[in-house]
Amino acid sequence: MKTVRTISELRQSIDYNKRVGFVPTMGNLHAGHLDLISTAKAQSQLVVASIFVNRLQFGPHEDFDSYPRTFFEDTRKLEASGCDVLFAPGEEDLYPVPQGFEVSPPDNLAGILEGEFRPGFFKGVCTIVLKLFNCVQPNVAFFGRKDYQQAMIVDHMVNQFALPVDIVKVPTRREVDGLAMSSRNGYLNDAERADAVQLYLVLCQMRESFKAGHNISTVEEEAKHHLQSRGWKPDYLTIRSALDLSPLSVIQKEGNPPPGCWIALGAARIGKTRLIDNLEFNVN
Ligand code: PAF
Numbered sequence: 001m002k003t004v005r006t007i008s009e010l011r012q013s014i015d016y017n018k019r020v021g022f023v024p025t026m027g028n029l030h031a032g033h034l035d036l037i038s039t040a041k042a043q044s045q046l047v048v049a050s051i052f053v054n055r056l057q058f059g060p061h062e063d064f065d066s067y068p069r070t071f072f073e074d075t076r077k078l079e080a081s082g083c084d085v086l087f088a089p090g091e092e093d094l095y096p097v098p099q100g101f102e103v104s105p106p107d108n109l110a111g112i113l114e115g116e117f118r119p120g121f122f123k124g125v126c127t128i129v130l131k132l133f134n135c136v137q138p139n140v141a142f143f144g145r146k147d148y149q150q151a152m153i154v155d156h157m158v159n160q161f162a163l164p165v166d167i168v169k170v171p172t173r174r175e176v177d178g179l180a181m182s183s184r185n186g187y188l189n190d191a192e193r194a195d196a197v198q199l200y201l202v203l204c205q206m207r208e209s210f211k212a213g214h215n216i217s218t219v220e221e222e223a224k225h226h227l228q229s230r231g232w233k234p235d236y237l238t239i240r241s242a243l244d245l246s247p248l249s250v251i252q253k254e255g256n257p258p259p260g261c262w263i264a265l266g267a268a269r270i271g272k273t274r275l276i277d278n279l280e281f282n283v284n
Contacts, residue, residue: 001079003086007135010048010087014136018045022138022165024129027051028068028183029077032173036142037081039170048136049078050087056099057124068186087136094131102127105153112245113265114149114276117235125150126157133165141165146172146180148263148278149245172277174200180277187273195230196270202226202237203264203279210239210262211283213255216248227268234268242280257283 004010014020021044023036040047051074058064071088078086103126107115110122133141143151151169158165173181178200179193188196202223209219216239223237240247242261265278 001075001083001086003075003088005087005089006093007089010085010135011137013085014048015046016137019140020044020136020138021047022132022136022141023047023049023083024132024141024143025049025051026053026067026183027074028070028186029074030173030181030183030185032144032146032181034077034081035173036144036170037078037083039168040140040142041082043168044138044140046084047082048085048087048138049083050089050132050136052087052089052094052128052132054124054128055091055095056102056127057121059118059120062118063184063187068183087132089135094128094135099127099131103130103157105157109149109153109156109245112149113236113238113240114267117267122150122153126153129154130157130161130163133163138165140168142168142170144172145169145280146182146277148265148280152245180275182275184273184275188270192271192273195232196275198227198230198232199266199268199270199275199277200279203266203277206237206239206264207262207279207281210264211257211281213257223266232268232270234266235274237264237266237268239264259283 002013004013021040023040025033037047053067055064075086102123105122105126115122143154145151155167158167177197179197206219206223220238224234227234239262242263261282263278263280267276
């Protein structure tokens with residue numbers, strides 16, 4: 001694997017006669033990231049990964065400074081998983097001057113759910129993803145379904161700007177107990193780690209109650225109370241359309257689960273750590 005830092009070194013390292021697959025990351029790689037790499041290897045001829053902790057997508061009181069930086073272990077994992085090129089720019093390489101041009105995704109996609117609780121987050125994500133796409137010029141890029149809203153917004157950005165990149169969404173990798181893998185799981189102490197799976201379990205419970213025909217607001221309230229009773233602080237626990245994350249628009253009656261593709265999504269704090277997860281399901 002070749003590791004490069006600057007945009008010009010990067011472009012010289014890529015053979016553009018090959019189908020280039022790209023996996024953007026912020027490092028601290030776990031098995032979920034490595035699934036992205038193996039999917040990229042299966043669907044392209046040259047795999048480029050990036051590691052860049054993007055300041056623009058962190059709020060002023062968020063964990064930019066403490067975000068885990070584990071470059072040495074990350075390069076070892078990437079090398080072992082068959083990544084061809086690692087792009088690991090410094091801030092001075094990607095933001096040599098303050099990034100004045102930014103990509104503002106529309107509020108109906110980016111002002112809800114994560115965007116409501118992390119204002120500016122998706123603007124930061126879209127700006128860096130567009131920039132990384134311009135640096136790497138991939139044919140195909142891979143995003144995890146754990147960050148469902150992020151992958152959906154990137155998909156819309158690619159379509160609206162007619163970017164020549166296919167977006168592939170890769171299933172969430174879970175720990176044995178069901179907890180979705182995330183770099184932020186490393187912040188949890190033992191007791192928090194033991195309870196962390198409750199976010200996933202409550203999403204499973206929401207799916208079952210919704211499928212059984214319970215009213216959506218009852219389903220959401222019960223989920224919220226369940227986590228709160230264990231000391232969690234939920235930001236949102238909701239069921240939305242999996243197509244565009246819109247809420248249920250018609251008055252839903254008890255005993256009448258609406259057919260379609262749905263997704264239960266949750267974000268909640270356990271101690272100082274904020275976790276997110278989701279569960280997609282169909283109702284026939
Ligand atoms: O999902 C992430 O790790 C980041 O949001 C991304 C896509 C690498 C952009 O910084």
